[in-house]
Amino acid sequence: DAKTTQPPSMDCAEGRAANLPCNHSTISGNEYVYWYRQIHSQGPQYIIHGLKNNETNEMASLIITEDRKSSTLILPHATLRDTAVYYCIVRVAGSNYKLTFGKGTLLTVNP
Amino acid sequence: KAGVTQTPRYLIKTRGQQVTLSCSPISGHRSVSWYQQTPGQGLQFLFEYFSETQRNKGNFPGRFSGRQFSNSRSEMNVSTLELGDSALYLCASSPKKLTGHSTDTQYFGPGTRLTVL
Numbered sequence: 001d002a003k004t005t006q007p008p009s010m011d012c013a014e015g016r017a018a019n020l021p022c023n024h025s026t027i028s029g030n031e032y033v034y035w036y037r038q039i040h041s042q043g044p045q046y047i048i049h050g051l052k053n054n055e056t057n058e059m060a061s062l063i064i065t066e067d068r069k070s071s072t073l074i075l076p077h078a079t080l081r082d083t084a085v086y087y088c089i090v091r092v093a094g095s096n097y098k099l100t101f102g103k104g105t106l107l108t109v110n111p
Numbered sequence: 112k113a114g115v116t117q118t119p120r121y122l123i124k125t126r127g128q129q130v131t132l133s134c135s136p137i138s139g140h141r142s143v144s145w146y147q148q149t150p151g152q153g154l155q156f157l158f159e160y161f162s163e164t165q166r167n168k169g170n171f172p173g174r175f176s177g178r179q180f181s182n183s184r185s186e187m188n189v190s191t192l193e194l195g196d197s198a199l200y201l202c203a204s205s206p207k208k209l210t211g212h213s214t215d216t217q218y219f220g221p222g223t224r225l226t227v228l
Contacts, residue, residue, distance in 0.1 A: 043219035097167045098156035
């Protein structure tokens, strides 16, 4: 799987949009971008994934650049409950049975 | 749809004991994977089960074992516990199929926090 790079930490004001960047410059054509988050001591929570088109669900939006070398996860209206470590991973869907998380980004939402 | 459930949520054992953890996947999911998460090593893959068969295995000693039942529920067992086995044990289920197109997004349970004294 391609390697990803994320900032170690970010702050966001409650109610504002949180934009979490991820760099995956060595991504292959068949690799998807996945985002998970983990609130302290809880199990990781799947957020969203995409291949090359932008994706949106009830939790977040995923913006992938045209060259696919980077992406941004957007939480449109961050709340205190969104404080968590966010992991961006790149993997080939359907063939890679195990997930590997890097260090992720600790997003702190402040009141 | 109910999420992945794991029992127990917390467990305290002493060295040398054994422990069994249980995982119930999301309804309809047949793939169950187990992970160990520690602050030092991060998330490490233990094994994956699909249709009652272990399909993949991580790099853990034989003290770690698992099984899957016909209803896709899974258990993992750790024998002769060591202090270093203290960790958050996570189960993840996936709707993936062995053939044909399917998504293999993994959905995690809340984890079992195991403390070995």
